[in-house]
Amino acid sequence: MTKGAETKATILEQAISMASVYGLEGLTIGQLAKETRMSKSGLFGHFGSKEALQFSVLDAVIKNFALLVMEPARKELTGNTQLEILFAKWTQWISIDQRAGGCLLIAASTELDDRPGELREYLAKQQIEWLDCIRRMAQKAVSQDSLKIGLDTRQFAFEFHSIGLSLNFSLRLLNDQKAPERAYTAFSKLMQNAKSQPTTITRYNN
């Protein structure tokens, strides 16, 4: 990595942390200059504009999410194990406090939902891919006879996703230390329900 790229990476790290607390809109070049002890013009040199900085931050978080949450799960062979690893990595992502302010993607979802623009579109696209990742893993489990035939996998993804949102809420706003346990209980029930009907269909051969 060149010196310039290294500096940019360090600034980006700080910017991600700021955005996780103050939101993407609250991420100002002025505030970032203070935190990184750089000049505003230096920061403009690296990112060009506030919009470009916001985009770089969102992009970095999205790539990180893919690397730390989705990719480890995709390496698994069965749909069921993929879902288990995906859930475990996601709860880690939400719970472990490396960032100052929790999951930026969840926070950005409510921050940007009413603000049309490139940033919102990019986030929505990624979140659709995320739900689709869950759905496809469930579909794989169905095809491997581990989850029941006829399972509504979009419904499954909706419910899987809801657990993480609730975990994030209970951990971050309420500081409820039992939230991870509750999230796991909810996930177990979801998996149990998805298995609970017979996976074989009686065939009548007349």
Next chain:
Amino acid sequence: MTKGAETKATILEQAISMASVYGLEGLTIGQLAKETRMSKSGLFGHFGSKEALQFSVLDAVIKNFALLVMEPARKELTGNTQLEILFAKWTQWISIDQRAGGCLLIAASTELDDRPGELREYLAKQQIEWLDCIRRMAQKAVSQDSLKIGLDTRQFAFEFHSIGLSLNFSLRLLNDQKAPERAYTAFSKLMQNAKSQPTTITRYNN
């Protein structure tokens, strides 16, 4: 209502709408002055400060939520019906687009979770009451033998709440028109699971 109180109510209405789009932090006296075509000093006269305005907005939304979501459910006699009405009113609250930007309470939860202060504490207190309202209705249903004995009602509240968060997300960010149907399906499953074990205990009288 006096003329002054009326004007204040109108401004508040506009402020709630603004905060639902731009967040409570994004609610500035300057922007509100533009939207209401009033002078900044006039607005300061009504609210005193940005912090007081934010607090008034949050307070108004919390009171409205109690009136439109919790109170109608509390009027029901059985725990099960209370839960059904509560869920119906909550999904209406999330779905019906009277405000410009959706449920302010959900948006404020991720906006304020990392920002210590009065506003955050007030919201957290209300959200704890909200979860407790769900829990007590479930507890009532248990005592009426409609939900199973031994049901973990805090877990129930966690899962009930998660469905609304997912509904809000899917409606607002993804514009998924099937989200209300998915939320109802998830709620039915939650209720079904909470009923699914026998509500009577075998007693051995030796």
